[in-house]
Amino acid sequence: MTNNWSDTTTLSTRVRNLLIALGAIAISITIFLGLQTDTPSLSLEAQAEEATSLEVALRSEKPTFLEFYANWCTSCQAMAKDIGELKQTYGDRVNFVMLNVDNDKWLPEMLQYDVSSIPHFAFLDQEGKPIASVIGEQPRSILDRNLQALAQNETLPYESKQGARSSLESAKPTPSSKSEVEPRTHGR
Structure with a gap:
């Protein structure tokens, strides 16, 4: 037994x-097959590698969506998935360009588009001229409607127009008399 x-x-x-x-x-x-699927990566770094170069975009006669970003930017990272999906929708009609603000190479463009914070998005027409810009984390619906209008050569429904700015030189008050105390003299 x-x-x-x-x-x-x-x-x-x-x-x-x-x-x-x-x-x-x-x-x-x-797991192996899951890793081998053809779904594109929507990470910020992967999108930057796949983005259209600025030079190509400006010669393409298509409108351009220009993103100023940084890898350390949490808002940029949070928007990466949405922007990747929007690129899949509009990428055949709109150039998607990404410029990393940590790269000194893009300093002239940062000055040209008045980039003071990120993410900073500029919308360019078919001739490469800026139409509008938006700054900061944006809801997907806002970007979607703007990209749809950009692709159809229509007025963007959500745009931030920048008004006149004062220069620091002209804003400095001039003393009315020499006996007045100026801040830098500390009363001397």
Whole structure:
């Protein structure tokens, strides 16, 4: 009888081990195939690598969506998925350009588009002329409607027009007399 019980236990152990091995193989195949899918990466870094270069965009005669970003920017990272999906929708009609503000190469463009904070988005017409800009984390719906209008050469429904600015030089008060105390003299 001991021999019969030993054979049953051995058979049960073998079946259990076989089921565990088959389960492990099935899980491994599922993970492998999941990693091999053709879904594009929507990370900020991956999008920057796949973005249209500024030079190509400005010569393409298509409107351009220009994003000034940084890898450390949490708002930029938070918007990466939405912008990646919008690129899939509008990428055939609108250039998507990404310029990293940490790269000194883009300093002239940062000055040209008055980038003072990020994310900073500029919308350019087919000739590469700026139409509008928006600054900061934007809801997907706002960007979607702006990109739709940009692709159709229509007025953007959500745009931030920048008004006149005062220069620091002209804002400095001039003393009315020499006896007045100026801040830098500290009363001397």
